[in-house]
Amino acid sequence: MGYIGPTIRDIRTNKGLSAKYMYNDIMSRVNYSRFESGKIDTSAENLMEMLKRINLMMFEFANLSGRDTAAAVAETDRMTQLVAEGHATKNPENFREASRIVYKSWQEEGYVADHDMYLTMKVYADFYAHHGQVIDAMPELRDLLNYLDKTETWYSYEQMMLYNLLPILSVDELLILLPLYLQRINKVSQMDANMATIGEIFVQAFQVAINHRDYGVFKKLLGMFNETHIQERYMAPHFYRRLYNDYANYYDKKDNACLSEVESMLATVRKLDFPSYYPQLANTALSLHVWLADDAPSLKDVETNG
Incomplete structure (x- = not known):
């Protein structure tokens, strides 16, 4: 007897989902009943669709x-x-x-x-x-x-795949995939604590523009990021969005007040003792500073993790 079907049944019932929700457009009610009881197995494609439905x-x-x-x-x-x-x-x-x-x-x-x-x-x-x-x-x-x-709808599986691939994409590939992600992401998957959130996907995407030092792509990403509502479980994406905007404003306007805002924000994050946020945020700030504010004084009192 198969063990996959009974495991799916246990997860489904624990999540309070109906059998019909699981088998609809995949297999017949009779075959699904046999599948959950372990009497038959199913294809890899069917299993992937079931896992998407139970997130x-x-x-x-x-x-x-x-x-x-x-x-x-x-x-x-x-x-x-x-x-x-x-x-x-x-x-x-x-x-x-x-x-x-x-x-x-x-x-x-x-x-x-x-x-x-x-x-x-x-x-x-x-x-x-x-x-x-x-x-x-x-x-x-x-x-x-x-x-x-x-793939017309992206669930947790596609989200993780994109997150893993982002650092090695070209800027052209990035500008194709990120809008697709925003169109196709199933918002329910944002509730999965193991998945990257929309804000975290953006932060990963910005690193591509920073690594390539492509300001045109940086501004396009910033436009998308600013237009996207993020309701995050973490504060980090909000800090990053502010950081990106401050450096874009400095680069475009040469307003030193923007850099003062960066220093103030970094000091606040360090004071609030977000150990997982500060070092990476500070490293990103230094990368942006070298790239977009090389004509300005160095950032004050910035510590990084190397």
Whole structure:
């Protein structure tokens, strides 16, 4: 008997969702009943749609339904460590090892999300191997971008994929995908505490413009950000939006009062003791200062995490 259907049933009932909500446009009521009872399994495409309806990521479902939960958790922890260290050191070997781990999982379990993560790890390995350019893994990146382009409604799965891909996109790709995201994002997924919020997606997107030092793209992103209502569970995106506006105003008007606003905001954030906010915010401020305010005095009393 299958274990996937009964796990879906348990999650569905815990969330208070009806069976009809789950099987509508996917399979018949009779087959869905057989699926939930473990008598039959379903396709990967059907499973992905069901997980979207219960707002659950594939890796979360795998941890809940896997036959060896301890092994699945250990594997996830190892992946997280490899990716974090790989970004910090810009070491492609970390991502190559991560790709091998997730490829093995994909081969064993057949989850579509594992396949997409495998492609993502390959792209990052290539990105760092070529000093910030995707060359050999361009076909894999195209496959991922094509998936996003063809998906009419973006749930948590697509949101996470975009967040993971943003740092390695070209500015042209960024300006295509970000408006798509704003049009297609299912707002219910914003309630998922594990997902990046709209504001966090924007912050990630701005880093692309900053890295490329493309002020035209920076202003386009700022226009979109200012027009987008963000109701965030974190304060950080609000601080970043103010920071971006202050530097754009200084660059356009050469008004030193804008830089005083930056220093005041950073002092406030540090005083309020937001340990996860201040160092990254300060680093971003320094990057913007070097780029857009190189003719102005240095920021006062700014500490960073290096």
